[in-house]
Amino acid sequence: MNKQERYNPQVIEPRLQREWVESRLYFAQPNPDKPKFYSLVMFPYPSGDLHMGHMRNYTIGDVIARYHVMQGYNVMNPMGWDAFGLPAENAAIKDGIHPAVRTPDNIERMKEQLSKMGLVYDWDREVASYLPSYYKWTQWMFLLMYRRGLAYRKEAAANWCPVDRTVLANEQVVDGHCERCGAEVIKRNLVQWFFRITSYADRLLDSLDTLDEWPDRVRTMQRNWIGRSTGAEISFPVEGTDHTIPVFTTRPDTVFGATFVVLAPEHPLVGRITTAEQRASVQQYVERASRETEIERLSSDKEKTGVFTGAYALNPMTAERIQIWIADYVLVTYGTGAIQAVPGGDERDYDFALKYGLPIIQVVEPISASGEANDEGASDPSVAPVYKEGAAVPVYTGYGVMVNSGPLNGMTTADAKAAIIQMLEAEDKGRGTIIYRLRDWLISRQRYWGAPIPMVYCRECGEVPVPEEQLPVELPLDVEFTPGGESPLTYVESFVNTTCPQCGGPARRETDTMDTFVDSSWYFLRFCDPHNTEEPFAPQRANYWMPVDQYIGGVEHAILHLLYSRYFTKVLADAGMVDVQEPFRRLFTQGMITKGGAKMSKSKGNVVPVDEMVESLGADAARLFVLFIGPPEEDAEWNDRGAEGMYRFLGRVWRLFEGRVVVGSSGGEHAPGDYSQADRDLLRKMHLTIKKVTDDIKRFHFNTAVSATMELANAMQAYRDAHGPEKAAYQAAAGNLLLLLAPMAPHITEELWRSSGGEGSIHTQSWPHFNAELAAAEKVTLVVQVNGKVRDRLEMSADITQAEAVQAALGSAKVQQHLDGKTPEQVHYVPGRLVNIVI
């Protein structure tokens, strides 16, 4: 093959990209002879344009896939499109182009961009969530949930985004604002579909421990999100009525200190127990609370307010008559919507008690510093008892010994918890329980561009699921996009009016669509069997490929997408569809690429388009640059000049192959003795580089993997200047340089491999072998320190003994000068590396 005169990516890259597709190298089939490797990058929303964030993400995925092929794995590396969602619909309202028209165009554009980056996918497995062939099975998933009692409908105060005109899941509300458009979210009472994710809360939490190849950061975020609290539910009878108020507390041990009860303003008992005298002020308070926005309400620096209901409860342990208040610092959505207020043991209750003159009792005393420890430690020194202004009793939230607590007196906090739960249960006044912060997943969306929820409502039969054989419930295409309306589906008579699958009578279809997170909660399973028309996927195919061995994506999905996907996988496992309990064995979350300190986005106008760079410098240079820009798990600031350095490097690699350079088997393996000193040095560098690049790819340190290949290229350059390119050592280094760079810069390495006599595609070669013997140093630089300061460096043979090393160190003139005639007290020796003389 003729070598090009100069490195010219614009010529070689498109040609090789075509060849890779034609050779079907990355099209995966089950293969019993090789271990499988399922490599997956989070599928994108087809906005139409790839940006540098995508580029970083997909390049990493591509390196991992290509590397594992060279390591001998049977690799599946699929790609698809998370194509339903608001942006397409909002664009349709704006310019009238139907999402069903725009989406495939965008997908085509993005596919072309992916291909121009040299990214190789198994396009036979491509899926797009907006196609009926896919969402048929999303609807099937809904029916599965419904069958298993995990999908239900209820009226609830939902988070409503007034701009996007739809409800949002709790997870999509950030600081009281819509995650997507930033508008302030308001509460609206609507009948909505939910998935019962809370019944999997324990399993979702506990099996996080099995995900030891996930970043701790993500596991912690999920743990916080699920928010398991262990404690007790205790019933407080309302004096003079049949009502009881159940409260949840994590500190049942402090129940003897409960001096009042607080209900959330929305608590259903408020209206029933409020006395006539207090009615007016309670009503006023409830109304004011309901007008407040979520953000005002939840601000913790706000001074606490509340109002007495006039009613009294009885402390179940002391039988003391205690006041019942309402206050908006108690949330109706958490626990039972009511609390036992223990001002002596809780700062919020303490502040409230001080403000309204309610009694404060101390029930826990810190254990003195020398006091005995228990399971919950001794008293916690970080929370000392505090007397606030006007208080006769301190507030102490830590652990310690019970006082003023009847039978609990003298017990430690931990013992008291166990004892009180036993007493409560024996006397039927309460029970030990666990609650979660996690809410059920609200999946209804009042929007058009999503998978219709497959339910119909019949006057006779009520709510009826669409039978499986009638799926998919197709999204009608002939709709009006009018700004400010409800979902266009509501106005499509032919869609809404249907017959009841049970009685055949007239019925109406559900017009809400599903949250797009439902679409993406199972796509990794569809990739295992993408053309199946009988099932969402065949269990035995999923069981071959699952779990995903390496999942790669942005940390912004650390909670939502990953939690939902884990939930789906567990439900499908329970349904016998798949064996694994966890979908993603190893997770890598990459950082964002920023420009001017901000995430790249169209609205900020700081997007660096992929096309331009690929056209001017080539895909390989662009790929190397995004790998080199910094540690991939961290955010990286974009720098326009950096990519040129990568182009220069590739030009240098290209020139290393000028002249008669032959790679592959003919590169020659000789016994070490055949080599000159320079040869051995080059081979040593080569082997050290093999080790470094291999280790770095394994731990996702692509920036240093690229550096290592640069160092090898620099060593080759120096060797070549002195000895020329013909010798076997150089040829071996040349071949291995290409192999090591192949996953990262696939085009130039393929081209040079072939033009230098390599057989077949470089991407089907075996990954180079590290030879520790050839990598071993012959000479070492012995660092000599005096009192820990470097004073000399000595070139020594690698096999020197300690005695020889120390002698040489003491013999150094520079060392003698610093010894200044004193005798060494101690000598520390690190074999082959360092002598430290202490005087």
Next chain:
RNA sequence: GCCGAAGUGGCGGAAUGGCAGACGCGCCCGCCUCAAAAGCGGGUGAGGGUAGCCUCAUGUGGGUUCGAGUCCCACCUUCGGCACCA
């Protein structure tokens, strides 16, 4: 407030407790050229010294160690998550 991560040259960053600043960007000098681009070679933390070299230096202050960017304690700053969650 709680939890977590990170602070290293002009910049991105590198460094199993053992030579701080690899590699790259930028900048400076030189070679090549009529000239430029490209390329190649050299230099580039700060301060001092003609020089051999010396001193200082990894957010701040302590500590452990023969030896600390790395480990421990306290603090400062930035970022991320959670947050009136009982």
